[in-house]
Amino acid sequence: xxxxYNIHKSFEGKPVLKGVNLKIGQGETLxxxxxxxxxxxxxxxxxxxxxxxxxxxxxxxxEDTTNYTExxxxxxxxxxxxxxxGSALFDSMNVKENVAYPLREHLKxxxxxxxQKVAQALSFVELSGxxxxxxxxxxxxxxxxxxxxxxxxxxxxxxxxDEPTTxxxxxxxxxxxxxxxxxxxxxKVGSIVVTHEIANAFKVADRFEVIKDGEILxxxxxxxxxxxxxxxxxxxxKGGTIENANQ
Amino acid sequence: xxNYIINxxxxxxxxxxxxxxxxxxxxxxxVRPPYYPKLxxxxxxxVGVDSLPIVVLTSFFTGFxxxxxxGYALMRFGAKLYVGGIVSVSLVRELGPVLISLVFAGRVGAxxxxxxxxxxxxxxIDAMRALATDPIRxxxxxxxxxxxxxxxxxxxxxxxxxxxxxMLVSVMNLGLTANFYRTSVVNALVFNDLISGFIKPLIFGGxxxxxxxxxxxxxxxxxxxxxxxxxxxxxxxxxxxxxxxxFITKVLFLMGM
Ligand SMILES: Nc1ncnc2c1ncn2[C@@H]1O[C@H](COP(=O)(O)OP(=O)(O)OP(=O)(O)O)[C@@H](O)[C@H]1O
Ligand SMILES: [Mg+2]
Numbered sequence: 011x012x013x014x015y016n017i018h019k020s021f022e023g024k025p026v027l028k029g030v031n032l033k034i035g036q037g038e039t040l041x042x043x044x045x046x047x048x049x050x051x052x053x054x055x056x057x058x059x060x061x062x063x064x065x066x067x068x069x070x071x072x073e074d075t076t077n078y079t080e081x082x083x084x085x086x087x088x089x090x091x092x093x094x095x096g097s098a099l100f101d102s103m104n105v106k107e108n109v110a111y112p113l114r115e116h117l118k119x120x121x122x123x124x125x126q127k128v129a130q131a132l133s134f135v136e137l138s139g140x141x142x143x144x145x146x147x148x149x150x151x152x153x154x155x156x157x158x159x160x161x162x163x164x165x166x167x168x169x170x171x172d173e174p175t176t177x178x179x180x181x182x183x184x185x186x187x188x189x190x191x192x193x194x195x196x197x198k199v200g201s202i203v204v205t206h207e208i209a210n211a212f213k214v215a216d217r218f219e220v221i222k223d224g225e226i227l228x229x230x231x232x233x234x235x236x237x238x239x240x241x242x243x244x245x246x247x248k249g250g251t252i253e254n255a256n257q
Numbered sequence: 258x259x260n261y262i263i264n265x266x267x268x269x270x271x272x273x274x275x276x277x278x279x280x281x282x283x284x285x286x287x288v289r290p291p292y293y294p295k296l297x298x299x300x301x302x303x304v305g306v307d308s309l310p311i312v313v314l315t316s317f318f319t320g321f322x323x324x325x326x327x328g329y330a331l332m333r334f335g336a337k338l339y340v341g342g343i344v345s346v347s348l349v350r351e352l353g354p355v356l357i358s359l360v361f362a363g364r365v366g367a368x369x370x371x372x373x374x375x376x377x378x379x380x381x382i383d384a385m386r387a388l389a390t391d392p393i394r395x396x397x398x399x400x401x402x403x404x405x406x407x408x409x410x411x412x413x414x415x416x417x418x419x420x421x422x423x424m425l426v427s428v429m430n431l432g433l434t435a436n437f438y439r440t441s442v443v444n445a446l447v448f449n450d451l452i453s454g455f456i457k458p459l460i461f462g463g464x465x466x467x468x469x470x471x472x473x474x475x476x477x478x479x480x481x482x483x484x485x486x487x488x489x490x491x492x493x494x495x496x497x498x499x500x501x502x503x504f505i506t507k508v509l510f511l512m513g514m
Pocket of ligand 1 (some may be wrong): 044095
């Protein structure tokens with residue numbers, strides 16, 4: 011269980027999060043919706059403590075990480091896989107070394123076992139045989155899938171997906187949705203998905219949270235979301251994507 | 258105006274605080290493994306071996322020109338016999354460490370900042386941390402140790418090449434024999450010169466790598482931010498080379514070296 015209590019964060023005096031509360035359990039997928047720039051990526055990074063909150067408490071599997079140092083965070087970060095919005099592949103390494111990176115860092119495995127686990131993770135994202143390719147030679151969607159393979163290779167208990175399907179074709183998007191659901195069903199992975207794509211959101215979500223003006227505006231199931239009387243929520247799901255709403 | 262001064266002072270203090278806090282982060286990790294020897298080795302190759310050509314070139318011409326100028330100046334007093342001694346002492350104590358460190362700041366320091374800066378703005382540093390690894394250990398310490406080991410070695414190589422360049426001039430233009438030049442070098446250099454010539458690049462190497470990593474890891478704002486960070490690295494480490502050089506020279510003198 012990951013719990014966030016009253017998280018505040020501002021950048022250079024400009025408030026982004028103003029008291030966010032969230033809970034996410036094992037085997038549950040939470041979708042976070044909100045307009046571009048409302049602080050969704052920041053929220054994920056704050057949970058991993060890549061960014062420190064100004065105020066508020068975070069508890070991960072019973073451990074209060076509010077005052078944790080980098081060293082103390084390391085074991086917890088192994089439990090959480092993060093797919094970055096921009097993939098964040100290491101561009102000095104090829105695909106295989108990218109996916110093998112967490113394996114080499116944290117498990118002392120023989121080389122053939124590393125290769126085998128990498129191949130397995132790559133086939134999971136339908137990129138078998140891409141081992142020797144450099145990230146600069148990959149399309150945006152392929153990068154995202156390699157980043158996903160790298161995030162799941164240590165078999166984390168939690169997965170954070172920052173816009174996993176943005177910029178992907180419908181078939182690949184469907185694959186990614188199936189993957190998110192498979193990790194949930196088979197491995198009881200707890201997930202947070204940040205997305206603008208409402209159709210994809212409905213395919214994976216157990217619960218929704220909508221962020222507006224730095225606070226949680228709405229929290230509930232898919233049906234509750236659809237039935238919500240809030241104008242912002244209705245505009246949001248009718249608009250389909252944030253870009254179309256109010257612009 | 259008053260506000261402006263207060264704000265500038267406050268942000269300068271804050272920037273200095275962060276810079277020294279970064280030193281502390283690196284120092285803490287120096288005393289505890291893991292050290293990633295394979296990565297250190299790789300970096301030694303990149304910062305050291307790959308810098309050899311430019312170091313050889315710079316030192317050779319420095320020694321060459323130095324011998325020329327000193328030789329002609331001394332000739333007026335009929336003292337050109339001392340050229341070997343003067344060239345070698347000024348190279349080993351002063352010019353070698355400072356010039357080669359400046360070249361090192363331009364080549365290696367700028368390279369480190371550009372690399373780490375690009376990793377920072379493309380979230381690769383965040384990704385390393387999210388994958389439960391420590392970028393300060395993997396990126397900063399490996400470069401710091403490589404620079405501290407390799408810059409003194411580069412300076413020793415550079416000193417030798419510079420002295421050789423001076424010999425060439427002495428033999429070809431000043432009419433000294435190679436043997437005479439060599440004896441004058443050996444007689445002039447004392448142990449303290451070598452110590453001074455070795456301590457400086459050791460400290461400069463550490464300083465340049467830390468400055469370069471710091472500005473790289475704190476780069477913000479895309480490609481332009483990386484460019485600004487590289488400029489800052491070269492400016493700050495060049496200025497610090499001169500300041501530290503004056504300081505170390507003074508301290509060594511006080512210690513009788
Ligand atoms: N490291 C940072 N330094 C300064 N400001 C930041 C930083 N990271 C994020 N911000 C600011 O915080 C706000 C929220 O950013 P965030 O990336 O979380 O948005 P988002 O909800 O993920 O948007 P999008 O849907 O476009 O990805 C933005 O205004 C952004 O400018
Ligand atoms: Mg985002």
